[in-house]
Amino acid sequence: MSIAEIQAYGYFFLTLFMVLVLYGYIYHLYTKKKDADGIDYEKYGNIALDDDIGDAPVLPVSKDKEK
């Protein structure tokens, strides 16, 4: 097998892999409503809206630091 052939195979499988990852990711996002922390993805959009320094974070960095 020449180097060009290896490159070609590598390229083919890489493309295949990428397509699978992409569609897998789209499917994942489409079906899951909440992320691993149990928070609705769309809630994170509020970070931009409630952004005063006194506003409560959507997900605080550390629970125990908050009162």
Added chain:
Amino acid sequence: MFHWLEKHPFFFAVGVFVTIAFAGLVEILPNFAEASRPVIGTAPYSTLELAGRHVYIENSCNACHSQLIRPFKSETDRYGHYSLSGEYAYDRPFLWGSKRTGPDLMRVGNYRTTDWHENHMKDPAGVVPGSVMPAYRWMFTKNADINTAYAEQLTVAQFFSVPYNKPVPMKDGSTKVVKMGGSIAEANALALEEAKAIAANMKDQDVKDAVARGEIPQIVALIAYLNSLK
């Protein structure tokens, strides 16, 4: 990526970096050495030509003139043979340009003369009516920087093995040796010798006088460079 990365900035940054670096790794690294082997007939730039190239760069000639002939009939009819990768082997940096406000200059040495350039650089619209190119009259009084060109020759010879003082094969089967001086004085003498040949074909008396005094105006270096583009 499954919204874990977005909460862990370090891994997020790593993820982004890998994603964006990936294309470069696949696209740019392979075949990197392959592209730059000089084709037969391509010789390194002489000291004066290189100084002229610096004048070309200093004034961003590449902002309006390309040095890349694409493989179309309309382009080869107008500018000559289409460009080959190896012809650029000694071009650091490359000067392909991205815009043709003026014509391509890849092979301008084949169809323009010293005399033409002299008149054109003084008054472009006088030579080509309707031209929007500005005049470059200061090049007739300002001197070229030969020392920097020499330093660049030394650098490329040392780091990139550019074959100065070595025979380089030409298209007709002969060989050509591009000389590089052994000292600053010698490099200047070589450049002046070349400049005299150019100035002999020029009309501007001030330039001729300057070269006779041992100075090299920018225009002389630039014309040497343009004439070398073939």
Added chain:
Amino acid sequence: MENRPLEYDYTVAKMFMLTTVLLGIVGMLIGVILAFQLAFPELNLVLGEGLAEYTNFSRLRPLHTDAVIFGFTLSGIFATWYYVGQRVLKVSMAESGLLMFLGKLHFWLYLAVVVAVVVSLFTGVTTSKEYAEFEWPIDIAVVVVWVVFGLSIFGLIGIRREKSLYISVWYYIATFLGIAMLYLFNNMEIPTMLAASPAGETGIGAWYHSVSMYAGTNDALVQWWYGHNAVAFGFTVPIVAMIYYFLPKESGQAIYSYKLSLLSFWGLMFVYLWAGGHHLIYSTVPDWMQTMGSIFSVILILPSWGSAINMLLTMKGEWQQVASSPLIKFMVLGSTFYMFSTLEGPIQAIKSVNAIAHFTDWIVGHVHDGVLGWVGFMIMAALYHMAPRVFKREIYSKSLMATQFWIQTLGVVLYFSSMWISGITQGMMWRAHDEFGNLAYSFIDTVTVLHPYYTIRGVGGLLYLVGFLMFAYNIYKTMSARPVEESELQSASPMGA
């Protein structure tokens, strides 16, 4: 004093707002001069024969591009980062003396580099590589500035209260990493002062001169990998960062789909870098790279439109805001221009179209509908939104803002339409043959025919500059306008008549 409530500290944001406006004026003014020089070459001597060297088209051209990219746009990116960063991470720069110091250091170093660049380009000290014209001493300074910027970003993230990074922050991080990688690799060069002659002389010639590590085709490949992606990480990614924050905030609508933003972000990151090859179609780089550049350019429509559509859908049910607020107008038209130029780009990257478009004014037109319509509008909108909040005063004049919007929109339309016509005319004339197979036109025919379009383009650019001066005036007057209450600053920005 002790019990004063914690507030966001906008000191550094204000500094960068100043350079955004100033360098914007400089860059655009030079642009207008250049445009008219092409239409009326006598203008090359505008300051007389003695200064011809410095008022010449070819000297000014790199100054224009660099002033707009690294002056106006980069300042805008920094200004918005020092504003948005604090807010979406819910942490004030006042909480960390170190971050405050870094921010100010960032500004002053940046300013020093700007001065050095202006001097060096005026005197013709350049490496000739587009958007990477700086010689090695400035390159090193740029790297230092960039590292300080990175420390600022990650420092602020390090002390954040909000665990999850907001969409805009992803894009800012990507900007930082992308530019860092591209800039380093493209500017690999060897200073010629290191060379020694056989006679033993050292330090020969100009100390600032250098020679590229790459030659010819490789140099071109690296340069356009850089050039294309400098556009990606300078004109696209950070501007997307801005719109993801400022449009939702100003309109009071949360982003339409957070999930779509996730997908577009990773899509954009992956795809963008591959598309650089489209600058080198029909050149001497390997054919497969050219084809790859074409294909990925077309794929790039997907993530680009993902973000743009997300923006437009955010306005769903709130379109009356577009009519009532000139600030929203800027952002909505900006994202529309973004969609437009991310469609135009891939079209130009198709090989057969590129054969006509490459080297012509159409490319210039494409760059400018993106930069004037998208980048310029978005940065101005961001500054308009920030002004009432950092100065705690209402925007001086709403009607001035609306007038500016229409003047600039007209300017952009004149600019790109004239460049389309000019570019396609030129491309077609270059390749035209007569019945005997000879070239139909000499080169100069294809130059003189463009005169009317160059004039129209100049007028378009002038209108945009006039609008920008109105913007500068509006921002300046805002600093002395009516003070506003805290409650007025929730979403829509307060504006005077």
